[in-house]
Amino acid sequence: MVYDAFLLLSFGGPEGQDDVLPFLENVTRGRGIPRERLEAVAGHYRHFGGVSPINAQCRELIEALRPGFELPIYWGNRNWHPMLADTVRQMRDDGVQRAIAFVTSPFGSYSSCRQYRDDIDRARAEVPGAPVIDKIRHYHDHPGYIAPHADAVRAAVAGRTSPRLVFTAHSIPTSMNAASGPGGVGRYQAQLLETARLVAAQAAPELSWDLVWQSRSGPPQVPWLEPDINDHLEQLAKDGVTEVVVSPIGFISDHLEVLWDLDEEAKATADRLGLDYVRAATPGADPRFVDLIRELVAERVLAHGNVRHALGTIPTWDFCPADCCVSPKRP
Incomplete structure (x- = not known):
């Protein structure tokens, strides 16, 4: 498969006190969450100055990935700036035709996989002439x-x-x-x-x-x-x-x-x-985790599924079946 760009796709998080409630409203849009519940969760973010560490961690990961990486790197979020649709628009304006997307969750479920695929579809629908964007496989056992x-x-x-x-x-x-x-x-x-x-x-x-x-x-x-x-x-x-x-x-x-x-x-x-x-600590920008991203891109570009860096036995695939990680009905 030929790609001309790489997309880091993440959840997003507030970066100041004024961002907290708008961010939580984005996260819970359409779910009818009471205001008092949002205020309670906002207190967790306000405890840390209204700043989620996730955006800074994405920036750190991108900077660690840049040296020697052959594809231009873009970054978009589900719930806070840089918003995915804005990033897709920039990709289109830059002439990107097909991008490979790395999602900052290794696992399969609606919220950790399928919802990100839906995010990509919605963002592309908002941007006429948007590039094709393929999501990288699960990597829980890499x-x-x-x-x-x-x-x-x-x-x-x-x-x-x-x-x-x-x-x-x-x-x-x-x-x-x-x-x-x-x-x-x-x-x-x-x-x-x-x-x-x-x-x-x-x-x-x-x-x-x-x-x-x-x-x-x-x-x-x-x-x-x-x-x-x-x-x-x-x-x-x-x-x-x-x-x-x-x-x-x-x-x-x-x-x-x-x-x-x-x-x-x-x-x-x-x-x-x-x-x-x-x-215990998490991987963050550990060089081995950065290499994981490089290897997953290489899997898709060079071998298209013929090589798998995996230690476990649960199979993974490049393109998800229609009935994979479907959205459960809300009560």
Whole structure:
């Protein structure tokens, strides 16, 4: 496949106090979220000066990718500037014909995969003459994703006697998980279990580990993946565990959900329970993760699926089937 541009596609985040509520309104548009709920979530961002780290992390990743990268690099977001439609318009004006898009989520589900494809379709529909944009495959088991997480776990475990290893990822509704693969195979949870297994095997094969969930939102009557990290810490303390290493394998970098839900809320829960709690780092702009992006582009450009950099057994594909990661019906 021939491409003449690269697109980094991400969630986006506010970069000042005045951005917070407009950003959250973009995130929740059409979902009827009460204003008081938005104000509560806004407090998490305001705790950090109204700035989400995600945009700065995208800039850092782009700068790390530039040296020797053969394609011009563009960046667009789902929910905050630079907005994807504006980026697609710039790509068209620059003469781009076909671009390859890297999404800052390795996993398959509606919100982490299909919704980004829908974002691309909507942005292209807004821009007459827009370039074709193909999304890169899932990369939950790529060596460049596993190794930085494993090194971070290894560093967090060092000096502790026998900690419980707890992997976390963003929870999603169980209906969304069930729809996260062709025929409803629950790909999201399966991929995360595979990522956890691979990281644990590299970092600390002697330790027991769990996969739990964080950052739940939405009405309480809608089932989401469980257990929540805070509930799990309560259970571990009851079981006599005294040391916990938490690894946010569902995140490529220290998003606000990592900083607030793990470094603030879960840490407070652990302190209350008397647990020795440490949170492992995320890949960020680790050179191996930057090389992951280069390798995924090369897979598509040079081999078109004939070469796969993968440590696991769950298959991935370049072009998603129509019934993959479909949007679950809202209650």
